[in-house]
Amino acid sequence: MAGGTFRARxxxxxxxxxxxxxxxxxxxxxxSARRAAxxxxxxxxxxxxxxxxxxxMRERARAIKQHTLDHLxxxxxxxxxxxxxxxxxxxxxxxxxxVGEIVREIARRRGVTLxxxxxxxxxxxxxxxxxxxxxxIEVVETDLGxxxxxxxxxxxxxxxxxxxxxxxxxxxxxxGRVVGRELSTDTPTLTGVARQVLREKxxxxxxxxxxxxxxxxxxGTLCIVTNEGNGRxxxxxxPVHVAVVGIEKLVPTLADLYVFLGLLARSSTxxxxxxxxxxxxxxxRPGEADGPEELHVxxxxxxxxxxxxxxxxxxxxxxxxxxxxxxxxxxxxxxxHAYGAVYSGPVGTVLTPLLGEFRxxxxxxxxxxxxCAACWEACPVxxxxxxxxxxxxQKTAREGLDQSGLGGxxxxxxxxxxxxxxxxLSVRVGRLALRWFAREEEGGRRWAVKAPGPLRAWTxxxxxxxxxxxxxxxxxxxxxxxxxxxx
Amino acid sequence: xxxxxEMLARIARRLGQPAxxxxxxxxxxxxxxxxxxxxxxxxxxxxxxxxxxxLGGKAIRVAADAEAVDYVLSVVAPDVVAAxxxxxxxxxxxxxxxxxxxxxxxxxxxxxxxTRLELAAALASRGVEVSVWRPDLGPAxxxxxxxxxxxxxxxxxxxxxxxxxxxxPAGPGRGRLVSxxxxxxxxxxxxxxxxxxxxxxxxxxxxxxxxxSSLALATGPSRSAxxxxxxxxxxxxxxxxxxxxxxx
Numbered sequence: 042m043a044g045g046t047f048r049a050r051x052x053x054x055x056x057x058x059x060x061x062x063x064x065x066x067x068x069x070x071x072x073s074a075r076r077a078a079x080x081x082x083x084x085x086x087x088x089x090x091x092x093x094x095x096x097x098m099r100e101r102a103r104a105i106k107q108h109t110l111d112h113l114x115x116x117x118x119x120x121x122x123x124x125x126x127x128x129x130x131x132x133x134x135x136x137x138x139x140v141g142e143i144v145r146e147i148a149r150r151r152g153v154t155l156x157x158x159x160x161x162x163x164x165x166x167x168x169x170x171x172x173x174x175x176x177x178i179e180v181v182e183t184d185l186g187x188x189x190x191x192x193x194x195x196x197x198x199x200x201x202x203x204x205x206x207x208x209x210x211x212x213x214x215x216x217g218r219v220v221g222r223e224l225s226t227d228t229p230t231l232t233g234v235a236r237q238v239l240r241e242k243x244x245x246x247x248x249x250x251x252x253x254x255x256x257x258x259x260x261g262t263l264c265i266v267t268n269e270g271n272g273r274x275x276x277x278x279x280p281v282h283v284a285v286v287g288i289e290k291l292v293p294t295l296a297d298l299y300v301f302l303g304l305l306a307r308s309s310t311x312x313x314x315x316x317x318x319x320x321x322x323x324x325x326r327p328g329e330a331d332g333p334e335e336l337h338v339x340x341x342x343x344x345x346x347x348x349x350x351x352x353x354x355x356x357x358x359x360x361x362x363x364x365x366x367x368x369x370x371x372x373x374x375x376x377x378h379a380y381g382a383v384y385s386g387p388v389g390t391v392l393t394p395l396l397g398e399f400r401x402x403x404x405x406x407x408x409x410x411x412x413c414a415a416c417w418e419a420c421p422v423x424x425x426x427x428x429x430x431x432x433x434x435q436k437t438a439r440e441g442l443d444q445s446g447l448g449g450x451x452x453x454x455x456x457x458x459x460x461x462x463x464x465x466l467s468v469r470v471g472r473l474a475l476r477w478f479a480r481e482e483e484g485g486r487r488w489a490v491k492a493p494g495p496l497r498a499w500t501x502x503x504x505x506x507x508x509x510x511x512x513x514x515x516x517x518x519x520x521x522x523x524x525x526x527x528x
Numbered sequence: 529x530x531x532x533x534e535m536l537a538r539i540a541r542r543l544g545q546p547a548x549x550x551x552x553x554x555x556x557x558x559x560x561x562x563x564x565x566x567x568x569x570x571x572x573x574x575x576x577x578x579x580x581x582x583l584g585g586k587a588i589r590v591a592a593d594a595e596a597v598d599y600v601l602s603v604v605a606p607d608v609v610a611a612x613x614x615x616x617x618x619x620x621x622x623x624x625x626x627x628x629x630x631x632x633x634x635x636x637x638x639x640x641x642x643t644r645l646e647l648a649a650a651l652a653s654r655g656v657e658v659s660v661w662r663p664d665l666g667p668a669x670x671x672x673x674x675x676x677x678x679x680x681x682x683x684x685x686x687x688x689x690x691x692x693x694x695x696x697p698a699g700p701g702r703g704r705l706v707s708x709x710x711x712x713x714x715x716x717x718x719x720x721x722x723x724x725x726x727x728x729x730x731x732x733x734x735x736x737x738x739x740x741s742s743l744a745l746a747t748g749p750s751r752s753a754x755x756x757x758x759x760x761x762x763x764x765x766x767x768x769x770x771x772x773x774x775x776x
């Protein structure tokens with residue numbers, strides 16, 4: 042549970058121009074690359090080289106996810122059986138405590154003192170690092186961005202780019218402390234240092250910990266997608282590999298995996314495919330000299346099964362690509378830390394109140410969304426995030442948790458607008474009031490920039506053009522009168 | 529086991545089922561496109577080379593095995609090649625934050641394709657230190673070798689023209705670390721293993737009776753943009769990636 046409110050955290054973010062610029066630049070890069078990648082996908086589809094364009098692929102992806110979740114009992118059992126048949130160990134963890142216990146037990150049995158991790162939101166969710174560190178185990182994040190924020194003692198600000206908010210000067214300082222000398226701030230130097238430091242960790246580590254982007258139920262295959270190669274190293278170099286996987290990550294077959302791989306990188310960074318798509322089917326086999334001797338897959342519930350069978354089920358379709366963050370007008374201004382939770386942006390706004398205590402997080406759906414639905418348009422699995430956020434708001438109102446003071450006026454307005462005369466009257470009053478507060482601005486246009494009392498909060502960040510002399514209805518009535526007709 | 533039964537029962541309950549279901553009807557065929565028109569091998573090669581080049585890797589098609597050997601040599605031991613032509617050695621290019629250690633061995637998969645090329649012998653005869661991934665050397669020694677190697681040379685199971693990707697399976701002679709720890713990775717790919725698209729690759733994978741313990745689909749050099757959105761190459765995986773397309 043983060044301190045303070047979304048509003049307070051957002052304000053802090055908005056006062057940081059450097060952060061806002063970093064977020065904006067990153068998002069714009071991702072968005073323009075994504076557009077190009079989707080155009081290229083449409084071309085492939087025309088050549089018969091892809092299942093379809095974005096719309097068609099997304100439709101199929103949605104159908105696969107829906108089917109899998111509707112039959113999750115079957116697919117989870119099937120995946121567990123397939124992993125077991127291949128020599129992997131399968132565990133089922135109800136929550137954070139259980140995951141910690143399972144991993145610590147494996148580490149104790151194997152005498153692990155150093156564990157390397159590749160990026161995993163699921164392990165962030167359950168604070169696995171803390172659980173292991175309590176046993177004196179050194180845990181090192183190996184994704185460059187995650188490593189940077191681990192050194193800084195911070196949390197990820199974006200699902201895909203965890204450290205987009207850090208400057209190269211800050212990074213040079215953090216790395217300099219690790220190697221005990223002053224470093225120049227150019228990218229090759231910094232990545233070279235990270236490569237050196239982390240390589241030694243990969244080679245020495247007794248355990249590799251990862252998440253998984255997908256698990257193929259039919260074959261028991263874990264699919265891990267990275268650009269740096271740390272995902273492959275973490276799951277190949279240490280003698281033990283532990284994968285922590287949310288139960289919603291399943292897909293039925295390898296053919297279905299293709300659909301998601303076609304969408305994931307294109308939606309996320311605009312790449313056709315990530316640099317490394319790693320498919321792991323069981324541990325090292327007889328005669329092989331690398332790869333883990335032991336593979337453990339921990340299926341994590343942590344509140345997910347409570348979402349099954351509810352009107353929110355579709356949020357479990359999420360493949361963590363970050364497209365909804367990149368396209369969200371709120372996220373683009375505040376960045377991820379304002380959300381105060383592991384998952385930020387629109388998907389975090391839906392997911393965080395479901396995984397945590399609803400009343401602690403009800404300000405996210407209330408404050409962090411303008412219902413513009415850009416997230417839904419960008420989502421590669423078609424989650425109607427804006428609808429689900431609206432459902433959160435309805436729940437807030439239903440359960441009497443709304444403290445904004447807007448409930449009464451809104452109910453009054455809704456009642457008034459069911460009667461034509463009352464509607465006309467309210468519009469007239471509103472128009473006159475707005476004109477009253479309008480200020481002359483450049484270009485001869487008048488703007489309403491400040492409203493009194495309870496409306497002030499609403500106009501603090503927005504200016505409204507002053508309404509015209511006459512409303513459309515009045516103009517229309519005049520028009521009809523001129524033509525000698527009756528309204 | 530109880531945790532398993534508990535979780536499955538809980539999920540079934542949430543989905544309105546009395547108990548976990550054994551049978552589910554699902555047709556995965558709709559997840560792959562209809563079979564695409566066949567594309568001539570030369571066009572596939574052209575696309576593959578262009579794609580990998582765009583990502584900062586390098587693909588080359590050779591007409592004969594001997595050329596493949598020459599190409600590998602020019603990558604792993606440019607000085608040897610230059611000396612053969614009477615050119616004095618040039619100082620190594622920078623880019624590494626650390627002082628350059630003595631170049632390690634070239635580490636090869638123990639793979640029929642590389643055996644066919646007689647690559648190990650060719651490199652050794654030019655004075656290049658060569659090691660082959662033989663499981664009997666033991667995991668610890670092999671890990672240490674891979675970490676020291678100047679380059680890793682592997683075969684490849686498939687190549688994908690759409691993306692410039694290669695599929696690298698694990699196996700007794702096919703160490704995962706060979707294509708992962710050295711700064712330079714060279715993959716040798718028979719032309720007949722080129723497929724037009726990721727979809728087509730998956731059509732082949734679906735037909736495989738048994739997936740390997742690890743199958744890495746690698747697409748160009750390792751990359752990251754985690755430092756101020758500035759693209760950097762070779763963070764953990766290889767920075768220098770070559771694919772040599774050979775006949776066969």
